[in-house]
Amino acid sequence: MNRMAAWWEKIIGRSYALRLVDIHLRGAGQVMLQNNPLTGLLFIIGIVWGAIAAGDPEPAIGAVVGLVAATLTAMLLRSDKTSLEHGLFGFNGILVGAAVPTFLVMGPAAWFLLVIGAAVSTIAMLAVSHVTKPWGIPALTFPFVLTTWFLVLAAYSFGHLPIGIMGPPQLPVAPGSSAAGADLSAGLLFSACFRGISQVFLIDNGITGVIFVAALLVSSPWAAGLAIIGSTVSVLGASALGASAAEIGSGLYGFSPVLTAIALGCVFFRPSWRVALFALLGTVFSIIVQGALNAAVAPVGIPTFTAAFVFVTWLFLLPKVDLEPHRHEPVSNGIMTDK
Amino acid sequence: MNRMAAWWEKIIGRSYALRLVDIHLRGAGQVMLQNNPLTGLLFIIGIVWGAIAAGDPEPAIGAVVGLVAATLTAMLLRSDKTSLEHGLFGFNGILVGAAVPTFLVMGPAAWFLLVIGAAVSTIAMLAVSHVTKPWGIPALTFPFVLTTWFLVLAAYSFGHLPIGIMGPPQLPVAPGSSAAGADLSAGLLFSACFRGISQVFLIDNGITGVIFVAALLVSSPWAAGLAIIGSTVSVLGASALGASAAEIGSGLYGFSPVLTAIALGCVFFRPSWRVALFALLGTVFSIIVQGALNAAVAPVGIPTFTAAFVFVTWLFLLPKVDLEPHRHEPVSNGIMTDK
């Protein structure tokens, strides 16, 4: 791997265009906290696969447009070069770009919204990183969540932003004990587990989930393993609590616990038994917070995005509990890097 | 009192088990900002009384379970020893434990939720204390509020967490001038005043309120007096503004102003005439914020808990107005202590 990385460094050193490609691919990889261009490439392949399988290429096109718009904005704003080269100004943009076509019907106004939103996601990344700096915690995907909440909420006020599959706004309704409880066959568990991983990029496709695991494997076996464990825990936990079988099956309880498991289990803490227990508590609490936020956003008819991951991971990183052989990555300019 | 405290110190010095009991009792006492084991013991007695009188022991059992789970979590995380011994890792857990059985129907999943929530309340306490440290303000009961909002909101997504007396979610409706205004007899005022104090622990029982005042008296006559004044002001103020007579009568406008009055009037400022006026303004504003938050949470069908107290007290502590013979207590590790 190291020889390959060195070879790749040499290649991109020769050409500004290849350097730019590298930055964008790392931006994709950083969605799951991996600073690795091959991981990013496989993520994009997984997105394209999922979009084509669903018969709608727009989320994949939007993802690439968002990634480019966000990265370009960072360059125009002359942002920190190291952070830029690690892809830290791309991962929020790619998510904005994947999210807008998933929930809105695309047209000129919606594409305009997507580009503005991706550009603002970079400003939000700089802003959130500056705010969280005193406490030594990273922005995570909060810039994406915040920006995209504004974008999709705005669709309820603007007639030229027609809504696709989102909402409608409704008051939360308690499900009732009888309605609850999926019968968890091994097949359903397997499918739901990988769909949970694919939903990190808002894709509902098991094969995309498998591609994403392969993408993680290239960068970090720990991350790949924790993604599968986090997703499995989320399916089992959500079932035990009595979540809707349809939502579990589509991976909608998985994407936040997956990210929490990776972040707490191997990115911000060094793996150990105590860390494993701590990360498990965080993963389980992510399931609860996902359920809570589903109810909280219901009256305004928007998705939660990865807010559950962000809130729980912040909550669990802030205490600086002493189980940590502290973060093993340097912090540059208030932004967590993964060199 | 000092001789009794010294005697108690000697007793608990002899036995780890008694030291543990002391820590837990102080944890109960800290709910009203009192670092005193006898106060904590009387609080627990008041809770048990109220639960038995209401024919449902589960809130009392939950309170003790939550207190133990939160304190144990702090010990497992090797949290600051002084803060631990002052009970600062218990008061959020006891409130989580009292709240869950008050609003949900208890079963295996709900008890699991309660224990996870109490454990997370300790992590939230560490996190919030770390966040508020730069401004020199305490976490207050915000870790409880935040954690328990997640827990009870989740009940709208999970079928195995049946909801008891909470919600249903509804849009706020302006009450109309005619419906307003309780006829305040002296008896009603007296009852509502003590129920407001008992509601700090989510108990609706006048005798529990009297026990709580006795508990405060043991630790601080100022706190006891301010609790009664705060509760009386809340009943009169809420009536003057035209709040629902039923809610006033159950003490639902009292618990936050009571805590604000204690916090601003004698815990974080030294009593004086200027402080009294400042605390009175804070207490009155707590009534308004309680009414505001009642409307704000209506669409998602959850209780406000002590959020009005937290928000108003933070707002009034943050300015560091110069009327303060500043806080008379040391701050340890970013967490306000009351040694």
Added chain:
Amino acid sequence: MNRMAAWWEKIIGRSYALRLVDIHLRGAGQVMLQNNPLTGLLFIIGIVWGAIAAGDPEPAIGAVVGLVAATLTAMLLRSDKTSLEHGLFGFNGILVGAAVPTFLVMGPAAWFLLVIGAAVSTIAMLAVSHVTKPWGIPALTFPFVLTTWFLVLAAYSFGHLPIGIMGPPQLPVAPGSSAAGADLSAGLLFSACFRGISQVFLIDNGITGVIFVAALLVSSPWAAGLAIIGSTVSVLGASALGASAAEIGSGLYGFSPVLTAIALGCVFFRPSWRVALFALLGTVFSIIVQGALNAAVAPVGIPTFTAAFVFVTWLFLLPKVDLEPHRHEPVSNGIMTDK
């Protein structure tokens, strides 16, 4: 202008009463970030004109009462003298005072609420300024927004605070593409543009908007120009996105972009082409956030106030992007001053 300012300084140096008048007028001027008593006087004249034209003097009376109550509170709390003399403790109070009679039916309880709210707006100003100090950003009108959200939300809980034109609470409804799109005649554009400026003080009156522009011109031609540009951009942008023609016509998409344009375009950055583009992006994003917040507050039936301005301007100030010949004003005591 400088000679006039010097003459005015001499005049108010002679009399405590005139000094007080000066402080209050600057408080009015600071609503649009201008530390200028003549600007403030013209703002008040514009408010009075708008209130009389609408046949209801109460918003104008409330504005003056709120301005005085907030300023007096700052004096009683012995707040920072320089900030006080720059009017930084008046602008939130005048907005609280204008807002309460705009949305509630005034009576004894509502006037009490207004005065309490204006006093608390000063405490909130101190609190928010203290919180934002580590990041070097100003409180903007957030103290007004926060305080007044509490005040008007409380009207849904208190029968003696009857609601005027506000709400009713409702779930957001997507407008549908057909309903969208105002036919923008030049006359409508002109009227909507100036109403957008008048709505900064919650007034819906084109002539008031013209008076406000004159008021800005006295203090800063840049600010006057940016107010007109910001408002024009908001009308065109909201139309292009398909906002309700009635809301555009009443200036309801204008007040936040106007403030964002002034703040980013000439107050916190020195005007330049790069700043102009940055401010334009912020102004456009303010339109989107205004639409988003309109949907977000719908279920609780309250206005957004200037929250869109505050959130977007914070987001764009926090990155400290290097295009800035940095803020040209000294920061005193964590509060942005405009000496």
